Amino acid sequence: xxxxxxTEFLKLRRRKFILLMLLAALLMPFLAIFYFRDIRExxxxxxxxxxxxxxxxxxxxxxxxxxxxxSTMLMYDEHQNDMLKQLWIVPISKxxxxxxxxxxxxxxxxxxxxxxxxxxxxxxxLPGYITFEWSSFCYLLKKCMEIAILTSFAILPxxxxxxxxxxxxxxxxxxLVYTFLGFILLMVNMYLHPLSSMTAIVMRDIPGVVLTQTxxxxxxxxxxAIWCAGSVVLAILxxxxxK
Amino acid sequence: xxxxxxxxxxxxxxxxxxxxAVFAVVMIAVIVFAEGQFVFKGSRYIDGAGWFMTAxxxxxxxxxxxxxxxxxxxxxxxxxxxxxxxxxxxxxxxDEAKLTVAKMIVAMVFSILIYLLLFxxxxxxxxxxxxxxxxxxxxxxxxxxxxxxxxxxxxxxxxIVALVARMKKGYWLALVFAEIYSFAGLFASMSEIxxxxxxxxxxxxxSGYYEAxxxxxxxxxxxxxxxxxLTIFILSGFNRNSKRIDVQ
Numbered sequence: 001x002x003x004x005x006x007t008e009f010l011k012l013r014r015r016k017f018i019l020l021m022l023l024a025a026l027l028m029p030f031l032a033i034f035y036f037r038d039i040r041e042x043x044x045x046x047x048x049x050x051x052x053x054x055x056x057x058x059x060x061x062x063x064x065x066x067x068x069x070x071s072t073m074l075m076y077d078e079h080q081n082d083m084l085k086q087l088w089i090v091p092i093s094k095x096x097x098x099x100x101x102x103x104x105x106x107x108x109x110x111x112x113x114x115x116x117x118x119x120x121x122x123x124x125x126l127p128g129y130i131t132f133e134w135s136s137f138c139y140l141l142k143k144c145m146e147i148a149i150l151t152s153f154a155i156l157p158x159x160x161x162x163x164x165x166x167x168x169x170x171x172x173x174x175x176l177v178y179t180f181l182g183f184i185l186l187m188v189n190m191y192l193h194p195l196s197s198m199t200a201i202v203m204r205d206i207p208g209v210v211l212t213q214t215x216x217x218x219x220x221x222x223x224x225a226i227w228c229a230g231s232v233v234l235a236i237l238x239x240x241x242x243k
Numbered sequence: 244x245x246x247x248x249x250x251x252x253x254x255x256x257x258x259x260x261x262x263x264a265v266f267a268v269v270m271i272a273v274i275v276f277a278e279g280q281f282v283f284k285g286s287r288y289i290d291g292a293g294w295f296m297t298a299x300x301x302x303x304x305x306x307x308x309x310x311x312x313x314x315x316x317x318x319x320x321x322x323x324x325x326x327x328x329x330x331x332x333x334x335x336x337x338d339e340a341k342l343t344v345a346k347m348i349v350a351m352v353f354s355i356l357i358y359l360l361l362f363x364x365x366x367x368x369x370x371x372x373x374x375x376x377x378x379x380x381x382x383x384x385x386x387x388x389x390x391x392x393x394x395x396x397x398x399x400x401x402x403i404v405a406l407v408a409r410m411k412k413g414y415w416l417a418l419v420f421a422e423i424y425s426f427a428g429l430f431a432s433m434s435e436i437x438x439x440x441x442x443x444x445x446x447x448x449x450s451g452y453y454e455a456x457x458x459x460x461x462x463x464x465x466x467x468x469x470x471x472x473l474t475i476f477i478l479s480g481f482n483r484n485s486k487r488i489d490v491q
Contacts, residue, residue: 034434057426061426169318173266
């Protein structure tokens, strides 16, 4: 399994586009410069700043879309280059193959959120909007890691769909719809969709966040677990059928 | 040109992407309908006549449709290279400039049709729920808004599709760029200046979704025309390059 994961990481070196996608982490910290410009005089709370740059649209929209496209790329490029046949000949366990891909997605998610955390601090301290404090920085890092890990689990259904099909069009369109659904369901029912459940878990201890629904952390974890289990079964069955 | 358009249309008929886009539009309508169940001040959003048609177009434009349209445009262009049919087309010989223009026209028609499909779905739901309160003027107004949104969104994202045509294998980039580009429109709409100048929100100024003065509409129109000029500029550079490669 370790060798398989190592191979997956080695394959990534050839894909420059993956590094380009990390630029998406710039969006919210960059927009924060304009958003907080007018309220600068009244004083900006550090956590409020981080809430805008790292805890809001980044886990709701940006990170899921980036991870969805990344998952599709991981699976599609191997279909396109007809590499799967060679891998099955080795032979490689299909379950291990799927989980090695998941580990790559998880690592990418962590890198993305660490970059978001770093950029949040830079874009906050350089214009003088916030002052650097170790306590708030540690809180930011903790929350970013939480978001990174939970989002990669919440995105497992997309990885499974990408593994099940041969084309990139359907998984990519599904990524957009899936992310949009997760975002909208935040207002309706947080415990139906893994992405909205992830938000419920992340938002549980962020100061100043008022939720319209009662917070039920076990229900959020159960929701994510059910979707993940279903996705793993789907992916393993689909990969098993493939020759 | 007519033949190229016919051929592109035929190619799309064999492709699943049209059905996947239809699926995306239906899902958008379902998701926005689900949002309409949210109770605010004692009544559901969906109970307000016209809410569904209003919310669906803005949410679809900020979150999903520009990326889907960019994906289709870039897919149509990249597939020739990817499926190795470009060589055969060059042997015919097909003028690559005309071929790209034909693909762009088909993508624009697709963009309009996608928005009209969303209109049909939202109108059908509105008609079932609030038949008595919907006037013909309101419906025509929405039809016009959706139609202009279809054209405008294509104009706004066309530089991204053109860049993909130049890079050939950058369809992933087109998708991520288009998604971030349309999503950033959500924040551009908070500023009075950006609302007029940012291409995605400029579409809403033109279509009448945002209330705008004639002057603001004119600026938005100029912005969108600049987008299409940039597209033509990128494509003309690309065609010059490909001709140079052919000569070599």
